[in-house]
Amino acid sequence: MPTFPQPWGSIDAYLSLLRRPRPLAVLDVPDISLVPDLPQRIHVLSRLSAVVVLVPDGADSVSLLRAGAANVLPRLTSPMELASRIAAERRWLAVLPPLHYASDARRRRSLTLNIKQGSQEILLELIQAARHPWCCHDLCLLLGDARNPLSRRALQARMTRLTRRMTECDMSFAITNQWGRTTFIGVNDRS
CATH class of the missing domain: 1.10.10 (Arc Repressor Mutant, subunit A)
Structure with a gap:
């Protein structure tokens, strides 16, 4: 499935995540200092979807993983490796029960x-x-x-x-x- 970048708070993005049984969101954070409440945002977003977070080198990945991130990856990862890691996350999601499903x-x-x-x-x-x-x-x-x-x-x-x-x-x-x-x-x- 193709992905489209959406800003935080995008209703269309949230509806898309809610309507998929095993959704995956990739949260791109170019500068952690601009998002002091990042762990809380990850915690909230993880109620809708598995969350992979892209962060600058040196970011505290432990706090993000504890907040509910499925994975934390460096933003400077090569596109090929990044695509492979995200594909691996999707394979893990395929074996899990649906996160949410409206009857x-x-x-x-x-x-x-x-x-x-x-x-x-x-x-x-x-x-x-x-x-x-x-x-x-x-x-x-x-x-x-x-x-x-x-x-x-x-x-x-x-x-x-x-x-x-x-x-x-x-x-x-x-x-x-x-x-x-x-x-x-x-x-x-x-x-």
């Missing part, structure tokens, strides 16, 4: 919402595909851009609009507030 019934239900805004579509798919609750901080980090997370106020507004749309279709998700964190997880349809 056909659930996907048909989400399509009935007729969501036209990408931000609501990605929130719906993230929450439906999750095996564990999403923390508001992780969602803000994931849905922001490369420099800044999404504000909690913006996330709250998006979730409020999405909740109204879901209620119209007898769908819902559970929201829990505790110690300054709000978590979201999909719940079974009210049939």
Whole structure:
């Protein structure tokens, strides 16, 4: 499959990862000093996909591996070797169970919402595909851009609009507030 570079926060990239049973993301980090929260970003992205991180020489690969990276490779690796290493990662992924998979019934239900805004579509798919609750901080980090997370106020507004749309279709998700964190997880349809 061909790959296309996408910026951090790309809704199309996230939807592509969520819709594949064994996705792989390659995160290219040209300058680690510009991304002080890189381990947190890797941790969040690894909930959607296996993550291979390309970093400059001398980067602390241990902290990135502990954060959930499947592999950490030097950016200056030759293109042939890099392609071979990524192909090897894909072979390992092929033997693993699917990371996430939305059932056909659930996907048909989400399509009935007729969501036209990408931000609501990605929130719906993230929450439906999750095996564990999403923390508001992780969602803000994931849905922001490369420099800044999404504000909690913006996330709250998006979730409020999405909740109204879901209620119209007898769908819902559970929201829990505790110690300054709000978590979201999909719940079974009210049939």
